[in-house]
Amino acid sequence: NAGVTQTPKFRVLKTGQSMTLLCAQDMNHEYMYWYRQDPGMGLRLIHYSVGEGTTAKGEVPDGYNVSRLKKQNFLLGLESAAPSQTSVYFCASSYSRTGLGNTGELFFGEGSRLTVL
Amino acid sequence: RKEVEQDPGPFNVPEGATVAFNCTYSNSASQSFFWYRQDCRKEPKLLMSVYSSGNEDGRFTAQLNRASQYISLLIRDSKLSDSATYLCVVIGGGSTLGRLYFGRGTQLTVWP
Numbered sequence: 001n002a003g004v005t006q007t008p009k010f011r012v013l014k015t016g017q018s019m020t021l022l023c024a025q026d027m028n029h030e031y032m033y034w035y036r037q038d039p040g041m042g043l044r045l046i047h048y049s050v051g052e053g054t055t056a057k058g059e060v061p062d063g064y065n066v067s068r069l070k071k072q073n074f075l076l077g078l079e080s081a082a083p084s085q086t087s088v089y090f091c092a093s094s095y096s097r098t099g100l101g102n103t104g105e106l107f108f109g110e111g112s113r114l115t116v117l
Numbered sequence: 118r119k120e121v122e123q124d125p126g127p128f129n130v131p132e133g134a135t136v137a138f139n140c141t142y143s144n145s146a147s148q149s150f151f152w153y154r155q156d157c158r159k160e161p162k163l164l165m166s167v168y169s170s171g172n173e174d175g176r177f178t179a180q181l182n183r184a185s186q187y188i189s190l191l192i193r194d195s196k197l198s199d200s201a202t203y204l205c206v207v208i209g210g211g212s213t214l215g216r217l218y219f220g221r222g223t224q225l226t227v228w229p
Contacts, residue, residue: 040125040221041221042121042204042219042220042221042222043161043204043219044219045216045217090160090161105151105163106161106163106217108160108161108162109160110159110160111158111159111160
């Protein structure tokens, strides 16, 4: 059972380049999330999706776009990468909306390490 | 003020020691509370939920104090394998209902 899979796991970009991170989950989860994790900052929510065809902004959405064309996939795009976007990106999914009577458990992918030079 | 505050540590303890972490949260309407564990260069994984009455899972005990707005994690008889970063997670209430807030994490190293 793969759970949540992120690709690529590592990437080095030059400033101004674009790229897309792919997240795929095989648990039939409705909710999917993209976080970034920086030293001393903890996990910060970039964008999230409450179902196929929907997306919403999180805490730090600027410079990123997302799409959820299929329920199992959640794509994170960087149109013009900046050094400030050097980070570890985690995708996560959950069965239902956190805080509404469920366990609150998020299932995370292994992370994608992005360096922008 | 940040939604969730944790002492980053590091906590360095010998095997067999008892260690406790605290985490404070700012929103009194917060609904649910959790501890996640994150190993070095790995993804976070749920360790345990925190209930109002307190709960225990083997060597791990979690407590919630709503009056003082903090949660705690107690690890007894520490093992080398407990070395990790422990993340406090709070689910918001009121205007932030459903929103997950992560603490920055507390680093624990257990030495032989």
